[in-house]
Amino acid sequence: MRQPFRLDVHTVDIEDVHLGDTTTVEGGTLIVSTEEVAGLILEDPRIAAVDVEIAQPGDDVRIIGCLDAVEPRTKIGEGSVFPGFLGGMETVGTGETLRLGGVSVLASSRYPQPFSGLLQAREAVVDMAGPTSSLSPFGRVRNVVLAYTPNPEVENEDYDDAIRRSNLKVAEFLASRALGAPRSSTTTFDFSEQDPDLPNVVYFYQLQGQGQMADTYLYGKVIHNLVPTLMHPNEALDGALVCGVYVYGCYKNVTYLHQNNPIIWEMQARHGKDLNFAGVIINRGHNYTQEEKERSSRWAAKLAGFLEADGAVFTAEGGGNSAIDMMLAVQYMEKAGIKSVVVSSEAAGADGYDFPLFYTVPEADAIVSVGSEDEVFEMPKVAKVIGGDTLAVDGLPAEGPYSLKMYFQFCGTQQVGGNLLVGREH
Amino acid sequence: MVRIAHYLNQFFAGIGGEDKADAPFEVREGAVGPGRAILLETGDDAEIVQTLVCGDNAFHAGTDAILDAIVATLAESKPDLLIAGPAFNAGRYGLACGAVCSAVSERLGIPSLTGVYPEAPAVDVYRSRVVMVPTGDSAAGMREAVASLVRVGLGLAAGKPLGPADEDGRIPMGYRKAVVTDVPAARRALDLLMAKLAGEPFLSEVALPKGAEPIPPAPAVADLSSAVIALVTDGGLVPEGNPDRIESSSATRWARYPVADLAGNHDPAFLSIHAGYDSQWVDADPNRLVPLDALQALAAEGVIGKVHEFFYATTGTGTTVTHAERMGEEIAKALISDGVHAVLVTST
Structure with missing residues (x-):
């Protein structure tokens, strides 16, 4: 990473969001015009209607049917955020980017056609108030919720594309309205200077590439045939990765968490002090055969060797199958002398007594927990539900109360560390 | 004021040692032996209403009947908390304390706990069902053991939910549960990695499994x-x-x-x-x-x-x-x- 690659991320912190006549950012308040936002969205005939709603921390509100969340961002000067979806093709991660801090554009929708089989959008919820608001990182964020209604004639795959593009477009639009606003802070992401006395640390960043409804997009393309690839951390932060993983609510990496990947932000904070951030290796999670898993995990270890890595942090997306991909990479890196730390969701059973990991290798001796997908939580009755009346779990009335597994909490135990839960032995 | 019932064996009740292990089950009013140490620790926050005493051999010879008698006694007196022991590394006494706590908490819903040495046999048998605090292996550790029992016990009596075992100062019950932390996973991960790279000791938040028991394959089908x-x-x-x-x-x-x-x-x-x-x-x-x-x-x-x-x-x-x-x-x-x-x- 000695090649100059500098990204300045300017933050405009948002302290309040409400609906209004014109979309603007003034004095830390984001005002969202339903008319303007809906106008942008309904340019696409695949979407029949949209409700624009605001859900902020402390509101007695539950959001259901959550799909992706995107942080409002725009490039300053040349370029576009989310190339492959917005604007022409280019790479990102350099120049200047403006973000609205503490805001997400959150898509909520059901699909026009019934699903069958594995690959379907499952339930994912966010509570904005009370103890259950800690079950999703988006309980702490000011959400501009776009509750979409599909054009009933459109196929699921097509509709999926429509709302993904729509969400990115709205996120870019909101940020563009803050170009003149005073900036709260600027963070520079530049890892070109490396201190030979510090250890080199790489980030093994595994992304789900399982099929429609469980795909990650890299510059607009799915990653099904990806071999482990070197990426600059700034690219991940700057819109190169977009989420299309809707199968599992709790341990997916939504676009917002790619843009704000806590591992990368932490590496940035420690670069030049504790470590040299030596690069990001992205890997496809959910390879189907053992041969493919061996191929990609050995390949990833090889790349880490090229980067002269001393240590590596590993995160995966999803559960069982993908855990094997990641754990094999841990094994081959450790065998090459690269020290590993894994951030992992658990699956300890409803009562928490089961062994919590899907798959382990003896080399994975340093694991950070983000909680268990199996734990059951009591969801209280709420005053308002955004995204429908009925939960896509046993047809429950969405307002509650009911018990709900972590599995259905939006990003509750996602594994880049966006939430603040930890599984502990009791 | 928290009303405590206390279970002791013949030795700690002052009846005698191994030769008195047949001492029959009895109920005494007020505090006995280690019960007084418990009251020193609680001060005015608690009283011991009853001390349940049974010889170790007598308990194991007639477990079911004695547990029934204990449950009947406490159903009557309705204490807020049962403390058994501490039993330290005593095998039979520890198992009796585990059995008493398990019966009283499960049948009466009265919060119950005991204190044992972490390698005592009672731990394997009762840890998933009984709240236990770790103690030393002998009565030399009485003061520390009582302090732990009182700290955890008064929390139970107040209806405080169990937290992570190490924070509570308890022997882990073996189940995992999420808690909210203020140290993000990314920071914890990099802290772990820095320690590992520096060759310093580090503690994984999830321990790897002990080797699974190998399952021998069935013999080949003969025909x-x-x-x-x-x-x-x-x-x-x-x-x-x-x-x-x-x-x-x-x-x-x-x-x-x-x-x-x-x-x-x-x-x-x-x-x-x-x-x-x-x-x-x-x-x-x-x-x-x-x-x-x-x-x-x-x-x-x-x-x-x-x-x-x-x-x-x-x-x-x-x-x-x-x-x-x-x-x-x-x-x-x-x-x-x-x-x-x-x-x-x-x-x-």
């Missing part, structure tokens, strides 16, 4: 041509409508279905409800998952004796080890009782 072979799958193949409501992930149920129904895959059609793979090719032809056609051909050729009349199905995705082991045992028992000689297990 395949007379063997009854059953088909078993964790690929989630069920009749349309999923009459047994097998879960599509994290299964707790299994079922068996006649292979005669599967043979033509007609009414009801068989489909996979498995949530962990794309089942469209299985739905189109279930033989791709449960190879009945191939097995029947082998039976017709005389290579195998017979295809068992049922195939067995569950879903293998996100299934906990506990349920997987149980279902495996249940299916194996059913197969053995039906005279099946071998199974072909197909997974996904």
Whole structure:
């Protein structure tokens, strides 16, 4: 990473969001015009209607049917955020980017056609108030919720594309309205200077590439045939990765968490002090055969060797199958002398007594927990539900109360560390 | 003021040592022996209303009756908390304390706890059901043991939920639960990595499993041509409508279905409800998952004796080890009782 690659991320912190006549950012308040936002969205005939709603921390509100969340961002000067979806093709991660801090554009929708089989959008919820608001990182964020209604004639795959593009477009639009606003802070992401006395640390960043409804997009393309690839951390932060993983609510990496990947932000904070951030290796999670898993995990270890890595942090997306991909990479890196730390969701059973990991290798001796997908939580009755009346779990009335597994909490135990839960032995 | 009942053996009640281990169960008013140390620790926050005393041999000779007597006594006196021991590394006494706490908390709902040495036999037997604080291995550690019992015990009596075992100062009960932290996972991960790179000690938040017990394979089938072979799958193949409501992930149920129904895959059609793979090719032809056609051909050729009349199905995705082991045992028992000689297990 000695090649100059500098990204300045300017933050405009948002302290309040409400609906209004014109979309603007003034004095830390984001005002969202339903008319303007809906106008942008309904340019696409695949979407029949949209409700624009605001859900902020402390509101007695539950959001259901959550799909992706995107942080409002725009490039300053040349370029576009989310190339492959917005604007022409280019790479990102350099120049200047403006973000609205503490805001997400959150898509909520059901699909026009019934699903069958594995690959379907499952339930994912966010509570904005009370103890259950800690079950999703988006309980702490000011959400501009776009509750979409599909054009009933459109196929699921097509509709999926429509709302993904729509969400990115709205996120870019909101940020563009803050170009003149005073900036709260600027963070520079530049890892070109490396201190030979510090250890080199790489980030093994595994992304789900399982099929429609469980795909990650890299510059607009799915990653099904990806071999482990070197990426600059700034690219991940700057819109190169977009989420299309809707199968599992709790341990997916939504676009917002790619843009704000806590591992990368932490590496940035420690670069030049504790470590040299030596690069990001992205890997496809959910390879189907053992041969493919061996191929990609050995390949990833090889790349880490090229980067002269001393240590590596590993995160995966999803559960069982993908855990094997990641754990094999841990094994081959450790065998090459690269020290590993894994951030992992658990699956300890409803009562928490089961062994919590899907798959382990003896080399994975340093694991950070983000909680268990199996734990059951009591969801209280709420005053308002955004995204429908009925939960896509046993047809429950969405307002509650009911018990709900972590599995259905939006990003509750996602594994880049966006939430603040930890599984502990009791 | 918290009303405490206290359980002691003959030694700590001052009756005598091993020669008095037959001392019968009795109830005394007020505090006895270590109970006084408990009151020193609680000060005016608590009182000991009763001390339940039983010799170690007497307890183990008549466990059920003594537990019934203890439950009856406490149902009457309704204490807020039961403290048993501390038993330190005493084998029989520790087991008695575990049994008493387990009975009182489960049958009366009265918060109960004991203190034992972490390697005492009672820990393995009762840790998942009984709140325990760690103590030293002998009564030399009485003061510290009592302080722990009181600290944790008063919390239980106040209805405070259990926290992480190390924060509470308890012996872990073996279950995991999420808590909210203010140190993000990314920071904890990099802290761990820095320690590991520096060669310093580090503590994983999830401990790796102890080596799983190896399961010896069954002996080879002596004569395949007379063997009854059953088909078993964790690929989630069920009749349309999923009459047994097998879960599509994290299964707790299994079922068996006649292979005669599967043979033509007609009414009801068989489909996979498995949530962990794309089942469209299985739905189109279930033989791709449960190879009945191939097995029947082998039976017709005389290579195998017979295809068992049922195939067995569950879903293998996100299934906990506990349920997987149980279902495996249940299916194996059913197969053995039906005279099946071998199974072909197909997974996904």
